[in-house]
């Protein structure tokens with residue numbers, strides 16, 4: 317089966333520093349792929365490159381058989397690839413519910429302008445979005461907070477809201493940059509359950525995380541970066557016992 321996402325020889329430098337160095341990788345359709353590696357190893361830059369937030373110096377990105385290299389972020393989102401940010405991004409002034417409705421509109425085929433112009437269709441779309449949003453809020457434990465401005469949520473709650481926002485448009489591929497950083501252990505297990513449920517329903521994930529247990533429990537495949545390159549690519553069991561990974565990242569005690 318062809319990969320849902322493929323990166324071929326992706327290279328990206330920032331003023332002479334090679335953040336991503338000739339990386340080729342594939343994300344299997346309906347899989348949960350983990351991406352781990354030390355601070356500064358190029359994980360977020362890779363996400364920026366595959367989601368259109370940074371231009372590549374070299375290489376190609378192919379989503380579901382279509383080359384998307386050089387596409388703008390909103391176009392990539394509409395093609396079905398939604399990403400979250402390591403530094404959480406939510407609309408503080410909007411309510412929790414409206415954050416999710418907006419996320420649905422931004423990735424809709426016609427976009428927000430189309431939605432505004434076709435008010436009748438907008439009404440139906442709005443009701444569908446509200447229903448989907450409430451479903452997700454229940455899953456992440458924020459149902460009681462739907463009417464409050466996102467500004468008053470805790471950092472961990474904002475992380476969860478950003479996760480729900482990414483899931484709103486039912487993307488083909490969800491790319492998460494540190495989804496559980498700052499989220500408490502009980503809630504992390506719930507996030508794990510949510511991701512498993514969505515995975516069982518056919519969703520594909522690429523997840524960057526420093527929480528190695530979270531990655532190893534959840535992922536069917538793990539890619540390890542070191543200094544902008546792929547150090548290892550295998551099953552969680554293979555990655556755990558690879559001596560290079562132990563040395564570069566997991567440490568002797570892992």
Ligand SMILES: Nc1ncnc2c1ncn2[C@@H]1O[C@H](COP(=O)(O)OP(=O)(O)OP(=O)(O)O)[C@@H](O)[C@H]1O
Pocket residue numbers: 330331333334335353354355356357358359360361362402
């Ligand atoms: N916008 C930028 N401008 C300049 N340098 C950058 C920029 N973004 C990242 N870098 C540099 O690129 C390298 C890779 O950074 P990146 O953020 O991709 O690493 P990471 O693996 O996501 O790290 P972390 O685990 O700490 O989030 C680092 O040396 C970083 O300082």
Ligand SMILES: [Mg+2]
Pocket residue numbers: 359360361402493
């Ligand atoms: Mg990062």
